[in-house]
């Protein structure tokens with residue numbers, strides 16, 4: 001039963017013909033409620049960042065969209081129909097966190113990518129030419145074609161991520177959920193993944209990407225969803241990924257440095273630089289010293 005709670009947020013998702021999460025709550029079997037009344041909507045052709053502290057419910061949100069954990073209340077719809085219908089049609093691809101994968105499982109790179117085709121195959125999982133072509137194209141697109149006969153466990157962290165991205169591509173997922181795709185990858189691989197995601201966005205797909213790299217969010221994400229056991233803010237990056245919302249989402253975890261005056265200038269310039277970070281990639285905000293802030297990398301996002 002969906003009983004209105006005292007102080008419950010009026011967060012019903014608005015619009016969007018892509019992914020829509022409406023007032024979902026998830027309680028694990030040990031009684032822990034990881035998400036309560038979480039709502040947001042994201043349209044097609046967008047990249048959305050999912051940010052929040054450790055344990056704020058990002059993976060739980062992915063798992064609830066995938067139907068891996070039951071909803072205590074609320075609903076998820078995809079392209080206007082219930083998520084379970086979209087899942088049956090293989091419209092949703094999930095790139096899990098590295099820790100969730102057993103890398104000792106003896107399987108070749110090309111077999112991992114072929115798993116993305118399973119939903120398109122018949123009961124006997126007979127591979128057809130179209131499946132092999134999809135695997136070849138996906139491996140090529142992520143630059144891993146030369147590694148196809150390698151054991152997945154032998155690859156570097158960044159290479160493994162690219163293989164799982166290839167699996168999502170081979171699946172032809174229209175909604176792609178990526179759980180921390182940049183953790184443990186070098187800057188070059190991160191750039192390659194971002195370029196790939198931008199290409200997928202331009203094809204009209206929906207990407208939801210959890211990340212602790214706050215600095216790269218305004219550069220490549222059109223939208224952001226900030227969570228802490230519920231959705232605190234969701235919308236266009238320029239309007240949502242603000243210092244005030246980040247402080248709300250990260251609380252004491254976020255480290256903040258404000259540089260100004262003689263620390264930054266050798267004249268009377270009043271401008272300031274605010275650096276917010278919970279991780280290795282800081283988010284930099286330039287201010288004029290009169291409380292007017294401008295995020296360093298905001299120009300990269302698109303209005304969608």
Ligand SMILES: Nc1ncnc2c1ncn2[C@@H]1O[C@H](COP(=O)(O)OP(=O)(O)OP(=O)(O)O)[C@@H](O)[C@H]1O
Nearest residue numbers: 028029030032034053054055056057058059060061
């Ligand atoms: N299977 C489970 N059973 C019970 N509690 C769980 C389970 N999985 C997660 N939790 C709890 O739910 C909360 C949210 O976890 P979740 O993994 O969704 O967080 P997260 O935002 O993805 O964290 P991180 O940034 O560390 O990956 C945490 O308090 C976690 O301990």
